[in-house]
Amino acid sequence: MTTPRFLWASLLALPLAACGGGIVPPPSTQIQPPPGPPASAFMKQGPLMGADARRLTQMFGQPRLDIRETTVRKLQFGNGRCVLDAYLYAPARGKEPVVTHVDARTPAGVDVDPAACATALQAK
Numbered sequence: 379m380t381t382p383r384f385l386w387a388s389l390l391a392l393p394l395a396a397c398g399g400g401i402v403p404p405p406s407t408q409i410q411p412p413p414g415p416p417a418s419a420f421m422k423q424g425p426l427m428g429a430d431a432r433r434l435t436q437m438f439g440q441p442r443l444d445i446r447e448t449t450v451r452k453l454q455f456g457n458g459r460c461v462l463d464a465y466l467y468a469p470a471r472g473k474e475p476v477v478t479h480v481d482a483r484t485p486a487g488v489d490v491d492p493a494a495c496a497t498a499l500q501a502k
Contacts, residue, residue, distance in 0.1 A: 461482065
């Protein structure tokens, strides 16, 4: 007995029928999250915040390190009593980078108050 051709065609079409859902859903629209707070909302207050590299050099002399990356500049100052790392970011495109974060520590690596370290660096 031979199987009719329409039966073979139906059997071969079954896997293809499982692939189609019939209705194609519309592309989803992405909902954008609300904008976050401006970077200035995260800035700590302190005597060095907002200073540019020229001002830091006037205060502490030449930095031990001056590392420049795409969006950040790190200046490091030290005098044997403390080490101060100042991170400078441009507040807007084309603007001079300013200090937005400061870390301070002893040469042994123990955290210290950045303002106290700045005072110690100025005393030399």
